[in-house]
Amino acid sequence: MTDNPPSARHPDESTTTMTELVLPQHTNAVGTCFGGTILSWIDIAAGICAGRHARCTAVTVAFDDVHFITPVRLGDIVNVVARLCYVGRTSMEIRVDVWRERYDEPREHANTAYVVFVAVDERGHPLPVPPLVVDNDADRLHQEQALERRRQRLAKAHVPNRA
Numbered sequence: 502m503t504d505n506p507p508s509a510r511h512p513d514e515s516t517t518t519m520t521e522l523v524l525p526q527h528t529n530a531v532g533t534c535f536g537g538t539i540l541s542w543i544d545i546a547a548g549i550c551a552g553r554h555a556r557c558t559a560v561t562v563a564f565d566d567v568h569f570i571t572p573v574r575l576g577d578i579v580n581v582v583a584r585l586c587y588v589g590r591t592s593m594e595i596r597v598d599v600w601r602e603r604y605d606e607p608r609e610h611a612n613t614a615y616v617v618f619v620a621v622d623e624r625g626h627p628l629p630v631p632p633l634v635v636d637n638d639a640d641r642l643h644q645e646q647a648l649e650r651r652r653q654r655l656a657k658a659h660v661p662n663r664a
């Protein structure tokens with residue numbers, strides 16, 4: 502069932518937390534997790550978040566720079582938290598924070614990624630998404646910063662900015 506026009510939804514409704522354990526098949530020769538594996542977890546968490554908001558399939562259209570500063574090692578627990586920052590007509594920007602957890606240490610922030618998804622129909626054509634309810638200072642700031650990232654991203658990708 503789809504509501505037409507879609508009613509606005511709060512980011513809390515779609516915020517997604519995923520927990521993974523770093524296993525031998527996720528690690529490289531020095532025992533740290535492959536960057537590509539972490540990117541894949543980020544993509545999955547962001548995709549679930551986008552799909553929960555749009556209530557349909559959403560595909561990745563852009564991935565901003567990700568820097569791997571904190572090593573994530575074999576046996577570490579990885580928490581991936583995805584939350585919507587901004588919603589356009591058919592696109593959604595999701596901030597994904599990755600946290601490293603060890604039983605005997607405080608959680609450490611490993612990295613942050615900004616990922617853009619577009620809601621699509623069964624033929625892969627973009628679909629309008631519900632507006633985002635932004636009702637607190639933290640989400641307002643994230644939305645404001647997302648608008649600037651969107652402007653820069655679209656300029657780089659040579660996509661007309663209809664914001």
Ligand SMILES: CC(C)(COP(=O)(O)OP(=O)(O)OC[C@H]1O[C@@H](n2cnc3c(N)ncnc32)[C@H](O)[C@@H]1OP(=O)(O)O)[C@@H](O)C(=O)NCCC(=O)NCCS
Nearest residue numbers: 560561562563589590591592617619625627654658660663
């Ligand atoms: C995503 C896709 C459906 C968009 O189709 P399109 O014909 O470019 O559609 P539009 O030009 O109408 O753009 C749709 C939205 O995407 C945004 N967009 C398009 N290209 C973008 C880019 N490079 N970066 C960020 N946003 C982008 C547009 O700004 C628009 O947002 P809005 O509706 O909120 O204003 C199409 O590019 C596609 O199928 N890409 C491949 C997706 C995929 O397979 N991903 C998996 C990894 S390979």
